[in-house]
Amino acid sequence: MIFDVDNETLPREELEALQLRRLKATVERCYETVKFYREAMDELEVKPHHIQNLADVKLLPFTKKEQLRDNYPFGMFAVPTDQVVRVHASSGTTGKPTVVGYTRRDIANWGQMVARSLSAAGLRPGDRLHNAYGYGLFTGGLGLHYGAETLGLMTIPMSGGQTQKQLMLLQDFEATALCCTPSYALNIAEEAEVLGVDMKKLALKVGIFGAEPWSEEMRYELESRLHMDALDIYGLSEVMGPGVGMECLEGKKGLHIWEDHFLVECVDVDTGEPLPYGEEGEIVFTSLSKEAFPVLRYRTRDISVLEPAPCKCGRTHVRMRRISGRSDDMLIIRGVNVFPTQVEAVLMRTETLSPFYQIEVFRDGFMDSMVVNVEASPPLHAKGQEYMDKVAAKVQKDIKDFIGVSCRVKIQPTGAIERSMGKAVRVVDHRKKGH
Known part of the structure; x- marks a missing residue:
């Protein structure tokens, strides 16, 4: 060498x-x-x-x-x-x-x-x-x-x-x-x-x-x-x-x-x-x-x-x-520090989910709220909405237990989250946009 x-x-x-x-x-x-x-x-x-x-x-x-x-x-x-x-x-x-x-x-x-x-x-x-x-x-x-x-x-x-x-x-x-x-x-x-x-x-x-x-x-x-x-x-x-x-x-x-x-x-x-x-x-x-x-x-x-x-x-x-x-990149949600990689770790441990996700943060009145959008794997999507709702509820609980912040998990169809050709956009903070 x-x-x-x-x-x-x-x-x-x-x-x-x-x-x-x-x-x-x-x-x-x-x-x-x-x-x-x-x-x-x-x-x-x-x-x-x-x-x-x-x-x-x-x-x-x-x-x-x-x-x-x-x-x-x-x-x-x-x-x-x-x-x-x-x-x-x-x-x-x-x-x-x-x-x-x-x-x-x-x-x-x-x-x-x-x-x-x-x-x-x-x-x-x-x-x-x-x-x-x-x-x-x-x-x-x-x-x-x-x-x-x-x-x-x-x-x-x-x-x-x-x-x-x-x-x-x-x-x-x-x-x-x-x-x-x-x-x-x-x-x-x-x-x-x-x-x-x-x-x-x-x-x-x-x-x-x-x-x-x-x-x-x-x-x-x-x-x-x-x-x-x-x-x-x-x-x-x-x-x-x-x-x-x-x-x-x-x-x-x-x-x-x-x-x-x-x-x-x-x-x-x-x-x-x-x-x-x-x-x-x-x-x-x-x-x-x-x-x-x-x-x-x-x-x-x-x-x-x-x-x-x-x-x-x-x-x-x-x-x-x-x-x-x-x-x-750190989000502060209701006083809790949240990194996207922490959310990613929970999602990746859920086998029925795909690895494509995006976090949205909103201001509801005087409170912040976080929505985690993640794609279903094709087998999960095939099981129907009722089953996906149960998976979403479990992931919400896992995020709460692991990170300490409440959020809403929305399971999206395969391909719903935009693919990146380089660095992925993991967070969309609507608070910064005045929404």
Whole structure:
């Protein structure tokens, strides 16, 4: 393999020494070249020389997505634009997009991080990767593409959509790995059933799924319908793109965060205070090797837990549990915090339901109400409305017992919920629309 794997198994002391060297260099460069960071650090009366150990990262200012938007398009770049060889950007659905840049070295490092991630999934040169992530300004498609080529895989740049063609190419090109969002993988599985394609006869052995939170119950659904191992990959454009962290095939017990390139923290959502290993909070990243677009203490809004426990794969990098949700996706229903993945976990445990669902939230007078729309499997639908009403009542009780919030469950016909070609829309909050 052409990428360096030695750092994946560094003893903790050596790994932290490497992190500290890179952290000091990053902080100094941010202070010298990025006006936002210089002003934010001056306001806190923090200078680069104050960073003497890794714990001192808490002295640095947080970076939030809103601040990236305020500096649109290139205000957060740490190099002149003539050194930037590529830009990516978020969708910008809630305002101007966040724009990130990459130098030639950034692109090479990114390719190596994704190659490392694909290797952790058990892939080796000679494997074939079918990439159904969207190409373009979204980091998923090109991020996985360059990483797959770095590892030496035959790379099939299908992008999203055209699900029937996806299935045709999966059969004809004999891909051994599939990359896409978990919700789109379900679309592929559903289309295969409609077309009579036997997924067991395909060459696929592993799926690398990310870009949206998904539950352990969804893993079981994906593995049973697609007949391959389903692994989680983590990343976000503001930090790099896909490949910041990856589940290993041996463990399937959380995402290894590549700590030689990223310093990761878990902080209290409300206070921002650092939390110890094992406690749930918001994940925060400081980049350690980015040239064009370094970030200091970027608040991801992703909610998870960091665990330092050793893994059977031998990697020494800290693991991050599967993302339970995002602080900005969290619903507060009558004082109860609700994440879509919690609802998903209950639905996936109900065998007669399909994995396609959507949550609606309404304001009834002074009270909030939640409706969970979920599709019936064809066998359930065939049993008639009275039986489906009994199933809906049971699921309502299960959600109440598991999450602590009352809701209404509406079982819909097969195909009633819109299919996603990328990230699924799990929540429609009518309160935000003034309804």
